[in-house]
Amino acid sequence: MTNLLAQFDLGQLVSYKGIEGGIENTNYFVTLEQNNQHTDYVLTVFEEFGMDDMPFFVELTTWLAERQIPVPFPYKDRNGIALKKLHNRPALLQPRFTGHHVAQTDLSAEHCASIGTHLAKFHLASESFYLRRQAHRGVFWWRRESQNIQRHLSKEDGELLAQEVRLFDELREQPWGLPMGTIHGDMFHDNALFDGNQVSAILDVYNAATAFLLFDLAIVANDWCTLPDGTVDQAREQALLKAYHAERPFTPDEYKAWPQLTRTAAMRFWLSRLIPACGIEQAGRQSGDMVIKDPDELKRILLQRIATPSSLPG
Ligand SMILES: Nc1ncnc2c1ncn2[C@@H]1O[C@H](COP(=O)(O)OP(=O)(O)OP(=O)(O)O)[C@@H](O)[C@H]1O
């Protein structure tokens, strides 16, 4: 750690502390002292990625930060190198943002409008980004994993999963031109920090990939605008969708695709939560360290999305 930090011209190490909670990566809060001033940083060590996976994220976060999107971006060392290694894993030194988390039950229409604006700006800023990445847990992953998991599931759950995988394949076959670009891919409320009602930072961009932009908005709607029983809070969802639409107006095809994409987004996270909950081994992850999140929460949202389809505001 000391050796790594000495390669940057950012000061002397004062203290560091591991942060609880990471699955895909390990974060340390690091304090450095320079000219009698203490500054906080975050050192992220990547458990799931190899060095070859990293340039996409180094370039994307630098690109977004240059366009005033509040994402952590890697500092360059005195030789201009951002991508580092700690204990033989890829590592990045990034700014530590101020701001607080908001619990899901405390999210208001104002919080949802703010993430709507930020997400649209994220999408617009990344429109001209020059690298592409296939999602780690995208269509190929869920086609494969939804099959692999069948023997652990009830017949009903297995069929529900298979149906949603098929319906997304059918949507992809439509002769539609749904806008694609770089999505965040995991924009749950615990990956945002707030200053008052306003989003001040967007964290954990390591699921970013090239995909339908509207799929990203569906991930947000499912997490930020639902109640514990899976029903949608209309006031929050409308605030989210209108704020997004004001920055990046929806296209006619997006109106048609939206109800299915809310279902696909629920299915994607239902499946990724089912895998550890069923005790299935995953490459690059140590099951003992896994925080198991409740898959049923996403199943309830999926069932509500089917029973009461959502529509985009005009
Ligand atoms: N750059 C940053 N600035 C400020 N706080 C940060 C930053 N990066 C991480 N944090 C804080 O550390 C917490 C844990 O981050 P981390 O990504 O390790 O956990 P996580 O989001 O729970 O992980 P996972 O998504 O893998 O489950 C975040 O929720 C946030 O409060």
Ligand SMILES: N[C@@H](CCO)C(=O)O
């Ligand atoms: N946000 C994900 C976990 C991290 O990718 C979930 O809630 O299932």
